[in-house]
Amino acid sequence: MPRDVFPPPRILLLFLSVIGASNACLQDPASAYRLTGAVCRLTYPAAVVLNEKTTKVIEAAFQHARYPGVKGQKSLPFIGKVTYGLDNLEIHNLSIGxxxxxxxxxxxxxxxxxxxxAVFRGNIQYGYGSWLVNVAHSIDFEIESQIDLGIKPKLYCGEGKVAADTRDCYLNFHKLHLHLQGNKEPNWLRKLFTDFITFTVKLAIKGQICKEINKVANILADFIQDRADQFLSYGDIxxxxxxxxxxxxxANYVESYHKGLTKYNNTSAVISDSVFHPSQLTEDKMLYFWISDQVFNPMVTAAHQDGLLQLNISGAELTDLFKTNLSSAMPEFIRECLLESGSPQLRVWSSSVPYVNTSTHVGTAVWGTASGQLHCGTQGPILSFKAHVSIDIKASYADKKLRLHGTPSEIFISEAELSGQNQSLLDVDEFLREAVEKIGIPKVLSALEIEITRLLDKQxxxxxDIFNPEVLPQDGFVVIQMDFGFPHHLLTEFLRKTLQ
Known part of the structure; x- marks a missing residue:
């Protein structure tokens, strides 16, 4: 297995990353398109699925809200001044229809x-006549309520991030019944408390719930963005x-536009001539990602510069690979190395920056040069070479695994060097060309499939639940479309952290 593979298809990690952090936003979407490397379109059916989880977030807002104590006084005929305080308001038995x-x-x-x-419980401290509030004079109360809640979140650019403004928030109370504990208080006091508490609780609930919803909405936005940032980070990349x-x-979708700029060694890629246009996406699926080749290539460059594009194969695994039937005869020194040395090892790494180009007809074409060395035991390499490869790759995702399908369009061998071997380089070149096509490329793609799937699973x-995912190559970009089910574990983790 490779030390760690960071291949072009690692861009598929953007599957779950729909929002992130940056600096400034443009007011004109058409101008922003030219700076856009990745786009996420969430259609109305997806909004319905996400809305099914909204009740859990709203419950968290109700339960996490802290209702402030309220104090006041009122003058009544024949009674005088009544001083009161409402404290320890808590919510219980919450349910959402x-x-x-x-x-x-x-x-x-x-x-x-x-x-x-919901049931709200609290305590009233009171006093009346000529004496001040006394803690001993208190009543526990309970309020049964039934409420309709309306929110109209607005999504905007806040410091380069997607932020939510939920100040357009209202509550309609259909039921608000007060129950005082005990029977010691006179009827006039009960009537006063009923009017006071009803009015006060309405204000307190509305103010705190709407405030908490706005807070939770932005916590959720930050939570997703933090997850996205962690998801796309890979060492220094x-x-x-x-x-x-x-x-x-x-009316049919929500669409967000993202830079998609690779950051490596304190430098950042630049995108200034993106070809994105909204007409390149449809509305048939729940979720779409549009990803430019200008996102692919800087990522591949960073992976190459970081030394991540390498693969080492040794021992029985290497020997088994060369049991593949080839039309070219295996050179004797390679056969001896594989079968008699006891510890053969093949080292392969990228020796030039691979280049990625996506088109409608061939898929994602990758051009690159790989260097290889065959070692036998502890001695130096008995064979060194370079393989110049052009391969058309199509990606798919099924059964929770990434699949890569590659078709080589060009392979040639150069700079083949033998260490003390009496063998024609022409015969070696032909054998290596066929071995790269039928053994090397399938092995590299298999290693990439395993490694990327592992990384995806780790996140x-x-x-x-991803249904019918499709990866559609277009001219200069890829469209990824799918239906999905929202993962309960993500919401659970968010609510756990929110309520800590």
Whole structure:
């Protein structure tokens, strides 16, 4: 297995990364397109799926809200001044009925949550007449409530990140019944407390719930962006997927635009002439990713410069690979190395920066040069060579595994050197060319499949329900489209961290 492989298809890690961090945003989407390396389109059916999890976030907002104590006083005929304080308001027995979502073109997202039932409990401290509030004079109370909640989040660019503004928030109270504990208080006091608590609790709940929803929404945005940043980081290599302009919302989808700039050794790639246009994406699937070749190539360059594109094969694994039937005769010194040395090893690494070009007709074409050395035991290499390869790669994802299908279009061998071997280089070149085609390329693709799938699983991709994913190569970019089920584990982790 390789030390760590960082291949062109690692761009598939962008599957789960829909928002990220950057600096500034443009006001005009058309101008921002030229700076855009990756695009995410979330269609209305996906919004419906995500809305099914909204109730959990709303529950977290209710339960996490902290309701401030309220103190006041009121003068009553014949009684005088009544001083009161409301403390320790807590929520219990929370349940949410239904939640509906609507995309509002040019405005935001409308969420209507109905039949929110909850019991609020707290304590009233009071006093009246000529004496001040006394802790001994207190009543525990309970309020049964039924509420409809409406939120219209607006997505905007906040310091280069997707941020949510949920200040357009309202609560309608259909039920608010007060129950005082005990029977010692006179009826006039109960009536006062009923009016006071009803009014006060309405204000407290509305103010704190809407405030908490706005807070939780932005915590969720930061949580996703932190996950995306971690997901795309690989040693010294990272990707800036901050947005280039504010997300666009119409009746059918929400679309966000990201830089997709590779960062390596304190340098950053630049994209200034992206070919993106919204017409390149459809609305038939739940989720779309548009990824430019201008994202692929800087990532590949960074991987090459970081020494990650290498593969070492040794021992029985190497011997078994060369059992593949080849039409070219195996040179005797290679046969002896594989079968008699006891510890053969083949070392392969990229000796030039690979170049990626995507087109509709052939898929993703990759040109590159790999250097190879065959070692036998502890001595130096008995064979050194370079393989210049052009290969057309098509990617797919099924059964929670990445699949890479490669078709070589050109292979030639150069700089073959033998160490003390009496063998014609012409025969060696022909054998190596066929071995690269039928053994080397399939092995490299297999190693990439395993390594990328491992990386995806490490980040939890296998916990998503992904349906009918397709990778569609186009001229200069790739479109990835799929349907999906939202992973419960991601929401659970977010809520756990939020409620800590």
């Amino acid at each position: 239904q939640s509906a979502v609507e995309l509002l073109p040019g405005e935001g997202i409308a969420l209507d949550i109905s039949n929110v039932s 990272g990707v800036d997927i901050g947005i280039t302009t504010a997300p666009v919302i119409n 939890g991709t296998n916990l998503f």
